[in-house]
Amino acid sequence: MIAATNISKTYRLGRVEVPVLRGASVAADDGEWVAVLGASGSGKSTLLHLLGGLDRPDPGSGEIRFGETVLGSLGSSGLDRFRRTRVGFVFQFFHLLPELTVLENVLLGSMVGRGRLGFVRERASLTKRADGLIDVVGLSHRRTHRPAELSGGERQRVAIARALMNDPPVVLADEPTGNLDQVTGGGVLDALSTLRESPGGGRPRTMIMVTHDPGVAERADRVVRIADGVVQAEPSRAEAQAE
Amino acid sequence: MYQALLTRRYLTSKVMPLLASAAVMLCVAMELITWSVMGGFLNQLIASGRSLIGDVEISRPQSGFPYYDELIARLEADDLIVAASPTVDAYGLISLGEGQTSFCNVKGIEPESFDAVTGFRESIYWKPIEEPLPKDDGRVDPRLSESNEDVYRQLQTFGETLEPPERADLPPTPLTVLGLEVFSKRGLRTDTGILERDVLTQRELTVNVLPTDRSGGWLEPVARRFVVANEFASGVFEIDSRTLYVRLDELQDMLRLDEAERVEQGGVLEPIIDPETGEVTGFGSPESVGIDPARATSVLVRGADGADIDELRERVDAIYSVFANETEGVPPAAFVNVLTWEDRNATLIGAIKKETALVLFIFGIISLTSVFLVLAIFWSMVSERTKDVGILRAIGASRLGVAWLWIRYGLAIGAVGTAMGVGLAFVVITNINAIHDWMGSALGMTIWDPAVYYFTTIPEDFDAAKVAIVSAAGVLSCVIGAVVPAARAARMDPVRALRFE
Numbered sequence: 001m002i003a004a005t006n007i008s009k010t011y012r013l014g015r016v017e018v019p020v021l022r023g024a025s026v027a028a029d030d031g032e033w034v035a036v037l038g039a040s041g042s043g044k045s046t047l048l049h050l051l052g053g054l055d056r057p058d059p060g061s062g063e064i065r066f067g068e069t070v071l072g073s074l075g076s077s078g079l080d081r082f083r084r085t086r087v088g089f090v091f092q093f094f095h096l097l098p099e100l101t102v103l104e105n106v107l108l109g110s111m112v113g114r115g116r117l118g119f120v121r122e123r124a125s126l127t128k129r130a131d132g133l134i135d136v137v138g139l140s141h142r143r144t145h146r147p148a149e150l151s152g153g154e155r156q157r158v159a160i161a162r163a164l165m166n167d168p169p170v171v172l173a174d175e176p177t178g179n180l181d182q183v184t185g186g187g188v189l190d191a192l193s194t195l196r197e198s199p200g201g202g203r204p205r206t207m208i209m210v211t212h213d214p215g216v217a218e219r220a221d222r223v224v225r226i227a228d229g230v231v232q233a234e235p236s237r238a239e240a241q242a243e
Numbered sequence: 244m245y246q247a248l249l250t251r252r253y254l255t256s257k258v259m260p261l262l263a264s265a266a267v268m269l270c271v272a273m274e275l276i277t278w279s280v281m282g283g284f285l286n287q288l289i290a291s292g293r294s295l296i297g298d299v300e301i302s303r304p305q306s307g308f309p310y311y312d313e314l315i316a317r318l319e320a321d322d323l324i325v326a327a328s329p330t331v332d333a334y335g336l337i338s339l340g341e342g343q344t345s346f347c348n349v350k351g352i353e354p355e356s357f358d359a360v361t362g363f364r365e366s367i368y369w370k371p372i373e374e375p376l377p378k379d380d381g382r383v384d385p386r387l388s389e390s391n392e393d394v395y396r397q398l399q400t401f402g403e404t405l406e407p408p409e410r411a412d413l414p415p416t417p418l419t420v421l422g423l424e425v426f427s428k429r430g431l432r433t434d435t436g437i438l439e440r441d442v443l444t445q446r447e448l449t450v451n452v453l454p455t456d457r458s459g460g461w462l463e464p465v466a467r468r469f470v471v472a473n474e475f476a477s478g479v480f481e482i483d484s485r486t487l488y489v490r491l492d493e494l495q496d497m498l499r500l501d502e503a504e505r506v507e508q509g510g511v512l513e514p515i516i517d518p519e520t521g522e523v524t525g526f527g528s529p530e531s532v533g534i535d536p537a538r539a540t541s542v543l544v545r546g547a548d549g550a551d552i553d554e555l556r557e558r559v560d561a562i563y564s565v566f567a568n569e570t571e572g573v574p575p576a577a578f579v580n581v582l583t584w585e586d587r588n589a590t591l592i593g594a595i596k597k598e599t600a601l602v603l604f605i606f607g608i609i610s611l612t613s614v615f616l617v618l619a620i621f622w623s624m625v626s627e628r629t630k631d632v633g634i635l636r637a638i639g640a641s642r643l644g645v646a647w648l649w650i651r652y653g654l655a656i657g658a659v660g661t662a663m664g665v666g667l668a669f670v671v672i673t674n675i676n677a678i679h680d681w682m683g684s685a686l687g688m689t690i691w692d693p694a695v696y697y698f699t700t701i702p703e704d705f706d707a708a709k710v711a712i713v714s715a716a717g718v719l720s721c722v723i724g725a726v727v728p729a730a731r732a733a734r735m736d737p738v739r740a741l742r743f744e
Binding site: 046049052054055076077080081082083084085089091095096097099100104108109111112113114115116118119120162 | 244245247248249252253256630631633634635636637638639640641642644736737738741
């Protein structure tokens with residue numbers, strides 16, 4: 001389970017303090033797909049960054065837990081390791097490295113996690129896994145292409161494959177379809193949905209996806225709304241049906 | 244691992260890193276060329292002493308010292324010394340006729356022992372050669388001609404021995420070997436490197452020297468005609484333009500340093516009286532009181548290969564001291580100089596050493612611009628790659644890993660630039676004389692004037708130690724230039740980096 005409890009985050013723009021999150025709480029059970037729905041500037045991306053250990057909440061403002069681990073207790077290298085092994089990010093603007101090919105972009109996460117010798121030793125199996133992920137997102141014919149040679153949808157599929165390369169238990173997706181048309185976005189969500197599933201047929205990965213699009217949020221198990229930095233919980237479909 | 248991959252891709256994907264590499268290349272090449280030429284100049288200057296005085300010279304100008312053969316025997320008995328040779332040195336005015344005159348160092352030598360000490364015979368110019376000079380593509384050098392071989396062989400023999408041919412009708416004219424540049428008016432250096440002026444062999448010249456008496460006062464000038472047996476080219480302009488070799492005994496005779504009877508000073512000469520007339524018809528010879536042995540003004544010493552030059556000088560000094568103490572009539576050690584070529588030219592060599600260090604220091608400072616250039620380029624590239632830093636941090640790269648990426652990138656740029664710089668320097672240095680010739684013919688520029696820089700060709704000393712030091716400095720300067728941008732990249736907030744536009 002990943003949970004943020006009563007966290008606040010304030011950015012400083014010069015002398016002006018801008019509160020982005022104000023006591024926000026959100027949680028996702030293992031295997032659950034939670035959509036955080038909110039308008040632009042509501043703090044949903046910041047929430048995602050905090051959950052992924054890319055940033056830290058304001059001191060004394062609450063805590064973020066991943067299982068038994070409190071992220072606030074981790075040092076810089078601990079957070080680096082957390083991002084490498086526990087979460088996979090998918091961004092709205094894909095954020096692929098333009099000089100690398102599709103295969104290299106997907107392999108990048110595994111390179112970061114290993115030293116040179118470690119990577120060389122496991123190169124064959126890692127490349128096989130990367131090829132498998134590329135195949136699942138339907139880009140086998142593009143594995144040697146550079147991001148500039150791909151369409152927006154294809155780039156996002158590469159980003160999804162990269163996020164899952166290290167087999168993280170949690171996927172954090174920040175407006176993954178925000179930069180795509182509806183049809184392409186639908187395809188990307190399908191790919192995310194497919195890759196979220198455990199290959200062994202067990203419990204799927206946990207996914208927290210922020211979006212401003214209610215249509216996209218509908219595909220999640222549960223939707224929470226965020227407005228002005230405050231999360232307002234909505235009942236899950238199961239809870240709604242039970243009610 | 245990702246650092247290696249990204250370094251490779253960053254290097255080949257933009258022009259900026261190539262510009263930084265080019266800057267490093269130029270700095271490295273500049274340092275290496277300067278150091279190699281100035282170091283080569285210095286080394287050649289020191290080494291050139293061997294072609295003039297061997298390794299160590301015992302000298303007493305003007306009056307010289309006697310019993311030099313015994314001194315040489317003592318010297319050659321030492322393990323550190325392989326050969327020694329007597330010489331007599333004097334300044335002289337030489338005249339070739341038609342108003343061509345030159346001031347020269349006239350050197351009296353014993354050709355065989357002088358060759359053993361200085362390699363004099365190697366420098367004889369007019370002799371048959373098999374391989375043309377590097378730029379003599381048309382093989383126009385007359386020394387290559389097989390039809391001239393006998394003539395040149397004879398000239399070579401005359402030059403090497405300074406023995407005039409026997410003549411039945413006339414007493415033989417003594418021979419001389421003249422420095423190739425003495426009458427060249429500094430015009431020897433041509434596009435082909437082949438001598439382009441009248442051949443002087445077989446021509447007569449007059450040598451004028453001023454002998455001195457025992458008190459050092461000048462006596463009447465002595466002039467003697469010599470035939471030019473050959474010319475020599477040591478490659479040291481200072482030597483080739485100012486030196487004339489004659490036989491030792493010939494110059495001893497001219498300078499009154501040869502063996503002579505000694506008479507008592509102030510003695511009364513006996514009148515010669517005609518017994519028939521009783522008139523005084525003249526005065527008899529003064530009474531001989533002994534023999535003044537022949538004198539040499541220098542003894543040149545050649546040390547064994549690998550002998551330490553300072554140790555050799557000390558050994559020679561010690562041998563001379565013992566010789567002077569044990570031999571009557573020999574000036575004490577305090578009255579003679581025992582010097583190496585380096586000692587004799589300490590002021591010049593010291594100045595060149597300091598100049599070399601100064602030029603390297605100045606160029607080193609100039610090369611520091613490459614540090615700032617790399618810093619500026621990296622600063623700009625880190626800004627341009629801010630999003631890349633954010634992506635790497637998002638997928639778990641550590642701050643140290645990101646810093647290492649940029650330092651490694653600096654290392655790569657430094658290595659590439661340094662390798663190119665070493666290559667460029669190697670090409671320039673190994674072809675420096677051809678480049679200089681081309682500049683002279685195409686652009687009318689002559690930077691290396693042999694009259695100023697001693698040597699007829701530009702010396703160079705491109706060695707591994709210099710390459711290693713300059714290369715290390717080149718790479719290090721890039722790494723230093725990359726440190727600040729690398730630290731900036733490492734400190735970046737990943738969230739802001741991801742949002743960077």
